[in-house]
Amino acid sequence: MLLLKMAFRNLWRRRFRTGITLFAIGSSFALLLFFVGLTEGSHELMIDLAIRMQAGHVIVQAPEFQKERALELRVTHPEKVLERIGTLPEGWVVTQRIFTTGLLRSADGSVMLDNLMAVDLENEKKISDVPRKIVRGAWLTSGEPGILIGEKAARLLKVDVGDKVVLSCSGLSQKVEERFVVAGVFRIGGDSDRGTAMIGLARGQALLGMGRAISQLAFFMPSETSRDAARMLSAKLADLPVAVLHWEEALPVLTQLLWVDDVSMQVFIFIILGIVAAGIMNTVLMSVMERTRELGILKSLGMRPSSIFHLIMTESTMLGLLAVVVGAAVGLPLVYYFARVGIDPMALTGGEVMEMEGIAFTDRIHPVLRWGSGLTLSGIIIVMTVLSAIWPAFRAMRILPVKALRQM
Amino acid sequence: MSHPIVELQDVHKEYKQGKLEVKAVNGIDLTIEPGEFTAICGPSGSGKTTLLNLIGCLDTPTRGSVHVDGKDVSRLSDSALADLRLRKIGFVFQAYNLVPVLTAFENVELVLALQGVPAAERKKRVLDILDEVGLAELRHRRPMDMSGGQQQRVAVARAVVANPKLVLADEPTANLDSHTGAALLQMMADLNREHQVTFLFSTHDPMVMDYSRRIVRIVDGKISSDDTKAHGAGDRVPAEVEA
Ligand SMILES: Nc1ncnc2c1ncn2[C@@H]1O[C@H](COP(=O)(O)OP(=O)(O)OP(=O)(O)O)[C@@H](O)[C@H]1O
Ligand SMILES: [Mg+2]
Numbered sequence: 001m002l003l004l005k006m007a008f009r010n011l012w013r014r015r016f017r018t019g020i021t022l023f024a025i026g027s028s029f030a031l032l033l034f035f036v037g038l039t040e041g042s043h044e045l046m047i048d049l050a051i052r053m054q055a056g057h058v059i060v061q062a063p064e065f066q067k068e069r070a071l072e073l074r075v076t077h078p079e080k081v082l083e084r085i086g087t088l089p090e091g092w093v094v095t096q097r098i099f100t101t102g103l104l105r106s107a108d109g110s111v112m113l114d115n116l117m118a119v120d121l122e123n124e125k126k127i128s129d130v131p132r133k134i135v136r137g138a139w140l141t142s143g144e145p146g147i148l149i150g151e152k153a154a155r156l157l158k159v160d161v162g163d164k165v166v167l168s169c170s171g172l173s174q175k176v177e178e179r180f181v182v183a184g185v186f187r188i189g190g191d192s193d194r195g196t197a198m199i200g201l202a203r204g205q206a207l208l209g210m211g212r213a214i215s216q217l218a219f220f221m222p223s224e225t226s227r228d229a230a231r232m233l234s235a236k237l238a239d240l241p242v243a244v245l246h247w248e249e250a251l252p253v254l255t256q257l258l259w260v261d262d263v264s265m266q267v268f269i270f271i272i273l274g275i276v277a278a279g280i281m282n283t284v285l286m287s288v289m290e291r292t293r294e295l296g297i298l299k300s301l302g303m304r305p306s307s308i309f310h311l312i313m314t315e316s317t318m319l320g321l322l323a324v325v326v327g328a329a330v331g332l333p334l335v336y337y338f339a340r341v342g343i344d345p346m347a348l349t350g351g352e353v354m355e356m357e358g359i360a361f362t363d364r365i366h367p368v369l370r371w372g373s374g375l376t377l378s379g380i381i382i383v384m385t386v387l388s389a390i391w392p393a394f395r396a397m398r399i400l401p402v403k404a405l406r407q408m
Numbered sequence: 409m410s411h412p413i414v415e416l417q418d419v420h421k422e423y424k425q426g427k428l429e430v431k432a433v434n435g436i437d438l439t440i441e442p443g444e445f446t447a448i449c450g451p452s453g454s455g456k457t458t459l460l461n462l463i464g465c466l467d468t469p470t471r472g473s474v475h476v477d478g479k480d481v482s483r484l485s486d487s488a489l490a491d492l493r494l495r496k497i498g499f500v501f502q503a504y505n506l507v508p509v510l511t512a513f514e515n516v517e518l519v520l521a522l523q524g525v526p527a528a529e530r531k532k533r534v535l536d537i538l539d540e541v542g543l544a545e546l547r548h549r550r551p552m553d554m555s556g557g558q559q560q561r562v563a564v565a566r567a568v569v570a571n572p573k574l575v576l577a578d579e580p581t582a583n584l585d586s587h588t589g590a591a592l593l594q595m596m597a598d599l600n601r602e603h604q605v606t607f608l609f610s611t612h613d614p615m616v617m618d619y620s621r622r623i624v625r626i627v628d629g630k631i632s633s634d635d636t637k638a639h640g641a642g643d644r645v646p647a648e649v650e651a
Contacts (some may be wrong), residue, residue, distance in 0.1 A: 006507065006510060
């Protein structure tokens with residue numbers, strides 16, 4: 001008890017110095033909280049967008065489709081897949097898609113579509129990002145020959161909602177061409193606004209001569225259950241000629257990028273922590289050195305070396321705990337604030353639109369701080385503070401009273 | 409009967425300062441019996457502090473043996489020495505003795521806490537001894553809010569609170585004016601008489617010598633004389649106390 005009291009009061013002997021140290025550790029902690037939150041938030045956003053546009057939490061498609069997005073690499077009987085799965089679990093959505101390419105023409109120009117999608121209108125609407133991002137017109141209605149195109153494509157073709165365009169592409173067995181009416185114009189950002197277009201699934205199947213075949217069944221579910229879901233679907237569909245892919249396998253470039261980003265975040269954390277550790281070690285060492293005589297007296301009174309070690313370690317543990325409190329007091333509101341208002345990704349990239357796998361990330365990023373990450377970071381800060389005090393505490397323990405007492 | 413508290417046999421202590429060898433203590437035999445009130449005096453650099461540190465198990469001799477309370481201290485580990493100091497020896501240094509972040513009460517309490525004495529008993533014993541040194545009122549003050557003399561009183565209280573066999577005081581009056589110094593010495597003389605606390609001083613203060621009953625003079629690390637008187641200046645006769 002008395003030792004704790006001593007340790008606590010020792011911390012406040014040099015208010016200014018302790019304050020500065022607290023500020024340094026605390027603000028590093030706050031910065032890390034924010035940074036980790038931002039990274040996690042942007043990852044979630046990327047994953048979410050990529051999954052919605054290009055895949056699903058889990059996708060089912062022809063085995064080679066992942067390698068080559070060819071029309072003939074198709075799932076010929078999607079209804080069999082659905083039948084095998086049975087009733088979808090609560091909270092799941094499944095949508096069917098055809099992915100292909102094509103050329104869109106108007107009287108005034110033409111646009112290459114590198115991502116022409118024929119989608120299940122009802123289900124795609126539930127999960128897609130496009131409905132939210134339609135700037136003119138509306139989502140497709142079944143039975144009508146509608147097409148959704150991007151803003152840039154509309155500009156190049158000089159068409160708008162209600163205008164006619166001609167879509168030509170390679171069907172399963174022959175080249176095909178058909179007239180469509182622009183039903184809506186979307187703005188997702190980046191190249192998607194030129195090369196992406198959507199038509200209804202039934203119309204697409206007819207146009208391309210696919211029968212009931214599709215390119216992909218995309219399943220959506222609460223993301224934390226997606227791995228289990230992938231395993232479950234793999235098991236159920238084992239004897240069908242389809243591949244079941246978790247999004248991490250389906251979007252390898254994204255997965256890779258997230259991994260690189262995670263690693264660079266860890267390196268950044270490591271560097272910050274290293275700087276902080278050096279600062280703490282210096283502070284604690286100074287506080288030990290200037291107390292040489294006092295520590296010598298404590299030793300001559302009969303305080304054991306191990307207790308001296310303890311005293312210094314207790315002081316720095318308190319410092320670490322306090323710093324975490326201070327850091328959390330600054331960092332959490334910061335994260336919370338930006339989690340609410342979001343951050344414009346353009347502000348982070350310097351005005352450029354970040355694009356990956358044909359998806360532009362233009363939505364505001366909302367930092368996400370999970371309990372786990374916050375607690376882990378706090379733990380790391382405290383452990384690091386304690387570790388950096390080991391050497392000074394060791395020095396304190398080894399102080400020789402005879403020498404210490406000669407200092408006045 | 410009782411064995412001596414301190415027994416030094418042919419003790420040497422040499423320090424190397426670069427190429428120079430300083431013989432700080434150069435062959436000392438000394439025995440301190442329970443209840444003594446003894447001063448070691450000598451000129452500056454004669455080895456007083458070194459001798460006290462050897463007796464106080466803060467330092468080890470290069471040659472010779474040191475027995476404290478019958479135990480040969482050269483064989484003990486650092487922790488064991490710490491324990492020995494904690495239980496058998498009290499220290500008073502020249503100045504800045506106290507832990508600045510602790511109050512007078514807590515400074516004294518610290519020794520008992522280190523010994524593992526329960527809190528309730530600690531409180532009683534600390535209050536008793538602070539009362540005895542006349543500082544009960546100031547018990548909540550930190551050292552920096554006390555005068556040098558008051559601080560030294562607290563240091564003495566801390567040195568004796570655990571009933572040690574021996575209290576070592578290295579020039580306890582050096583930083584005090586003569587009046588305050590005399591009061592401190594009187595207080596220690598009272599503790600010596602009433603509680604049989606054994607005191608060993610190092611000093612060049614003539615007043616400390618007046619108060620001491622035995623005076624050991626050392627020069628160049630050797631004992632040059634060892635005189636015992638019947639009374640010290642602090643040994644009041646009952647009549648004086650009443651007056
Ligand atoms: N740690 C040390 N290293 C080197 N020399 C030392 C050390 N400690 C003491 N000495 C030397 O040993 C000699 C005796 O020193 P000591 O401090 O014991 O003398 P002292 O009688 O206490 O002197 P003073 O009255 O000035 O306090 C001196 O010459 C001193 O310089
Ligand atoms: Mg000395």
